[in-house]
Amino acid sequence: QVLDTLAAARRPVNQDVVLSAAAVHGDSLKLLNALRAAQFVRSGGTGYGVELYHDRIAETLVGSLAPDERKQIHRRLAQAIEARGLDDPEALYEDYLGAGEKDRAALHAQAAARKAASALAFDRAALYYRRAIELMPEAANLVDLKIGLGEALASAGRPSEAAREFLDAARMSASGRALELQQRAGAQLLTGGHIEEGLEVFRVVLETAGFKLAKGPKLALLSLILRRLWIRLRGLEFTEREAGSIPEADLFRIDICWSVAAGLGMVDLIRGADFQSRHLLLALRAGEIYRVARAMAFEAAQSAARGGATEDRTRQIMERTEALALRAAHPHAIGLAIWARGFSAYLVGHWKQAAELFERAVEVLRDQCTGVTWELTIAYRFLLHALMWLGEMAEVSRRVPQLLSAALEQGNLLAATDLRTRMNAIWLAADDPDRARDEVIAALRTWPRAGFHLQHYTSIFALTQIELYTGDTEVAWRHVEGQLKPLEKSMLLRVQSVRIEATHLRARLALASAAWSDRERRLKTAEKLAQKLMDERMAWSDPLAALIRAGVARSRGDDRKAAEMASLAIEGFEVADMKLYAAAARRRLGEIIGGNRGAELIDLSADWMRRQQIKNPAAFANMLAPGFTEPFHNRGR
Structure with missing residues (x-):
């Protein structure tokens, strides 16, 4: 009876519960010890739990039980748990479901969901809310169950799934409560990156609220x-x-x-x-x-x-x-x-x-x-x-894949898009520009095309950096110049950090593409953009401008000025804690001055980058600090 009971349960069961359900009398501890010694059962779970030693034993025993016998065992297990006042709604759900008592199983599924939510186990809470809804699709409290499910999904970081449940609940609710639920659904959609769907939901809410x-x-x-x-x-x-x-x-x-x-x-x-x-x-x-x-x-x-x-x-x-x-x-x-x-x-x-x-x-x-x-x-x-x-590329490269995997699994488009575009350089650090490009394209496929959002800008930024890395700068130049008007109309450039970053990107691209065509005009463009960086009057934009000016001077053959600007950039980057750019500038200074000292600087830069898991320091430096080499294939030390 003990073995049959554990086989039907298919989980660790409190030993007092299993002995009661199996109607064991006499020296029950002696019986359990004998079963343990024979390797039929073992301790498992918590609260003096026991379970069958092997899954094969369970499969054999369950196969020999008639359906009515299994139901009866589950009913006795549920009654034994309740008789002892144990707080185990998950087990009660399983046992009442196994006994064929769906209404009782649904009630305990609700209790299991609430208990999981209070323990911050939100994915598990969502699982049990769903089971309760499946068992009682016409329940009087169906709206509350849907809301509970939506809240659990929202807390588990699943915005689109949460929104769906809130909208379902809204359709079953009176107007006042429905509006609140629509607002919650719209918030989940917007903050999860489902922009078009979120705005569509919010239009009704905003109009009703007078916005x-x-x-x-x-x-x-x-x-x-x-x-x-x-x-x-x-x-x-x-x-x-x-x-x-x-x-x-x-x-x-x-x-x-x-x-x-x-x-x-x-x-x-x-x-x-x-x-x-x-x-x-x-x-x-x-x-x-x-x-x-x-x-x-x-x-x-x-x-x-x-x-x-x-x-x-x-x-x-x-x-x-x-x-x-x-x-x-x-x-x-x-x-x-x-x-x-x-x-x-x-x-x-x-x-x-x-x-x-x-x-x-x-x-x-x-x-x-x-x-x-x-x-x-x-x-x-x-x-x-x-x-x-x-410059903590190794740490960023360690964290991004885990966060991206979670975002994709949870349907969080905002997080996934940002990680694929904003953190795209981790794939360049791994010397995998094809993967970097694929990630941007995958992000753009799921992001709305209408308008010009911050995510459209970060996608352009990522694609341009990829082309700087691979040396396909002429294509990138035409693409970026074609996107200037949409970028300006978007008003994103009112944010100083975006404006500095975009200005620096264009300056880098002007320098890199000057090696291919329209040389002097693009060098002048780079100079003007460097001045714009200086006009921002920020400690982090000044060394970016100095490095651009070093590239312009180097392109024109003025090595003295190039060395002066590169040294100034290194000093500024160190003050601003921008160690990756400092390493790129140090490499450039080494290339300018040459000789043993120059080779030493190049090696220092390359060693530092490799410690940050940057596999191809030469290509990475060409991306960050172009204008110091002729058209290249990005390989080298």
Whole structure:
């Protein structure tokens, strides 16, 4: 009876439960010890659990049991678990299902889902919510089950699946609750990178709440300017009120603006910024401290986007944000405050500080919050790119494949697209430009074609770097020049870090392609772009400009000036903690000065790059610092 019971269960079972279900009397411990000694059973699971020693034993015994016998064993197991008051809803689900009692099994599946969710095992929670729904498709609480499933999927980082459940629940709900569920669905879609579907869902929600989404970047910019002016005139003061004293409709409008600001904030920057301004104004008017702290964190990040020109204002907003987050005592607000501080460091080129802050933000958001997939996606994005600027290619190359695999499996298009395009250089470090190109193409296939998003820019950036790496610069030049107008119209260049990066990319491409055609005109273009980099007046853009000027001088045969500019670039890169660029500039200086000292510098650069798992230092240097060689095939030391 004990063996038959364990065979039917097919899992570790508490030994008191199995003995009761098998109706064992007398010296039960002696019986179990004899079965262990004969290697029929062994200890397993927790809580004095036992299980059959081999799967083959279970298969043989189960095969000999009639269906009614198996049902009876499962029923006795369930009754024994309940009689002992054990908190094991998963086992009760399995046993009542095995006994053919679907209604009871469904109830315990719900309990198992709730227990898994409280233990932060969200994928498991989703599994049991689905099982409950499958067993009771006409349940009176079906809407609640769908919402529970949606919340579990959202917390498990599965945005499109979560949205589907929220929309299903919305269709079964009255208008007020349906609108809230549509808002939650739209938020999941937008923050998961399903932009077109998310905006389609949000159109109804926005219209009902009295909002409109600007049709293009120019109208969005006009709306943004007006709201920014109002924020400046109004100030950031507010009268604090408890959430319970604020009309639900007002809180709902604030949360709608948060969802759109977050969903578009790293895609369509101007429309996202427009809704962040609305988010801030509404939060300040309502005065609920958590929502004010959340809006202020976004405001700090938005202020930092303008770069060095707004450092003082950003610092003041950050201090206020951190104080509000601590007063709110809300883990999400605290995590966002650290997250925003990371942005403020990243956007002025303080890479080391940014990486440390984003690591801290990830810890708080991951360990103390739920439903924060978007916040974690963005934190990882900027953490990894800060590490890349620092030259930590080995660390970035270690992390990206794991994150990309998870993003693809979870259907998180935003994370997958950013990892494939923004972190694309890891495949060039592995000397695999074909894989790098395939990843960008795969990202573009799943991303919306309409408009010009940040992801379209990062795709162009990645493809251009691939062509710089392989030496196919003329094609890249024509492609990039053809995309300038869409890039300018998108308003992305209002963000200083994007503007610096895009300017530097064009300057590199002008230098590299000057070796092929229209030499002097492209060298002059590179000079003008280097001056634009200098005009940004940032510690991290100055050495980029110096390295471009070194390439121009080298191309014109002025080795003295080239060496001077390369030395200046190395010094600036070291100060800015940009060790990868410092290594590339050091190689270039070695090529300029030649001799034993030059060879030593080249070897130092190559050794440093190899320690960062860069397989082809010559090709990587040609990508980062072109203009020092004739048209090449990228092989060499």
